[in-house]
Amino acid sequence: xxxxxxxxxxxxxxxxxxxxxxxxxxxxxxxxxxxxxxxxxxxxxxxxxxxxxxxxxxxxxxxxxxx
Numbered sequence: 001x002x003x004x005x006x007x008x009x010x011x012x013x014x015x016x017x018x019x020x021x022x023x024x025x026x027x028x029x030x031x032x033x034x035x036x037x038x039x040x041x042x043x044x045x046x047x048x049x050x051x052x053x054x055x056x057x058x059x060x061x062x063x064x065x066x067x
Contacts, residue, residue, distance in 0.1 A: 003059065007052035011035065 013035035015023035039045045
């Protein structure tokens, strides 16, 4: 069986809010959904996330999680 890998990607999005300290959970989720929808429509997901910030093979991940 071929190994499987777990990749960590980061996606940037902006939140409009009246609060200087940051958006509410509802505002954050609305903005995140909007960003995902935009990426689905434009097909620019790979440009948006780039290369993974971190990659680990699932066997190593399982060993860490079970100990």
